[in-house]
Amino acid sequence: MLVVRQSDIKHRYQMIRLLTKVIDDKYLSQVIGFKGGTCAEMSGFLDRFSIDLDFDITNSNLDKNRFQLEIDKITTLLNLSSVGSNNESYFYNFKYEAPPNQRNTLKLSFFENVTVSNEYEFRFLPDIGRLIRCQTLETMFANKLVAPLDRFKKHNSVVGRDIYDIYYFFSQGYHYKTKIIKERTGLTTKQYLKRLIQFIEDKITDKVITEDLNTLLPLDKFTKVRKILKDEVLAFLRASISLKEEEI
Secondary structure, eight states: OOOOOGGGHHHHHHHHHHHHHHHOOOOOHHHHHHHHHHHHHHTOOOOOOOEEEEEEEEOOOOOOOHHHHHHHHHHHHHTTEEEEEEETTEEEEEEEOOOOOOOEEEEEEEESSTTTTEEEEEETTTTTTTEEEEEEEHHEEEEEEHHHHHHHHHOOOOHHHHHHHHHHHHTTOOOOOHHHHHHHHHOHHHHHHHHHHHHHHHHHHHHHHHHTTTTSSSSHHHHHHHHHHHHHHHHHHHHHHHHOGGOO
């Protein structure tokens, strides 16, 4: 079970409130699929704290006006203040009241142009007591492998949580869907993993790991993993490349 820091309890509460309302909405629940770190953590697939809510828009015939109307109804009901949101691209930032120097903003993102090879399944999430349509574990893992280079390409940013999630998924023996990697990158799995290895060697520093992960893991776990994270994830990636072509 995830241990939430005292300072993060209110943020967790706000996330659960918002997630529950989104899932209980009859229209929204039919056109989205839960994904990302929070989905993985609530599914029991990941052991770190996650602060955002991310979804795929899985219906190509989305009624955009209806979609926005339902989001507005939910945020009004929850008394969330919109700050810096981009309604045209379905990215929202909501502010809530919180003590000084604590998290006070919740990000809610819905992504269009979903990867065709993504797969979804209904999964019961104990944190919200709901059955919810989520990316499969194999889909999550593949998309997490693509995330570091994709984030750098789009936003010129590098975050330690991307590397930690890859490390953790490998350490648990999870499998990834190779078709997703090929569809998203245009490369074979081996070609892409070689690029990812080079990227991690060049871009992942102790500073990157520390700035991102120190607030998402318990202190004792963070202290242990920060020393080995880069070397371990590189070892996992090299081992994956060494598999026979037909196995990956």
